[in-house]
Amino acid sequence: MKPPSIEERLKMVDKEICQPLKLDKTQKEKVSAAFNDFFVALDKLATPPARPEKAKIDALAKIRDEKVKLAIPEALFPKYLELEKATRPRGPEEGRP
Numbered sequence: 001m002k003p004p005s006i007e008e009r010l011k012m013v014d015k016e017i018c019q020p021l022k023l024d025k026t027q028k029e030k031v032s033a034a035f036n037d038f039f040v041a042l043d044k045l046a047t048p049p050a051r052p053e054k055a056k057i058d059a060l061a062k063i064r065d066e067k068v069k070l071a072i073p074e075a076l077f078p079k080y081l082e083l084e085k086a087t088r089p090r091g092p093e094e095g096r097p
Contacts, residue, residue, distance in 0.1 A: 006036065006039045006040065006043070009035070009039055010032055010035060010036060010039070012087065013031070013032060013035045013087070014028065014032065016083060016086070016087045017031065017080065017083045017084060017087065018031055018032070020079075020083055021072065021076050021079060021080060021083070023072060023076075027071050027072055030067070030068075030070075030071030030072075031068050031071050031072065033067070034064045034067035034068050034071065035064060037063075037064065037067070038060055038061065038063070038064040041060050042057065042060055045057070045060075065081070065084075068080060
């Protein structure tokens with residue numbers, strides 16, 4: 001199955017992260033830009049069928065999260081982390097008994 005496009009993933013970020021946090025237009029734009037950069041870099045790392053190394057994904061996520069941290073009120077950052085974690089795709093090995 002083909003992964004969602006960057007545009008589709010950005011729509012999901014808006015729906016699953018930006019809307020619940022009630023971000024204003026400027027904040028949404030900055031958060032979307034951070035995720036766009038993350039998705040572009042991630043797509044360059046991911047060459048199917050191989051998955052990128054977790055350390056490389058984590059490094060990209062840290063950069064993204066720092067950009068988001070600067071874009072939203074500090075009080076919302078813990079909630080952002082919670083929402084972001086909930087939106088991550090589950091690998092085939094995750095969530096199995």
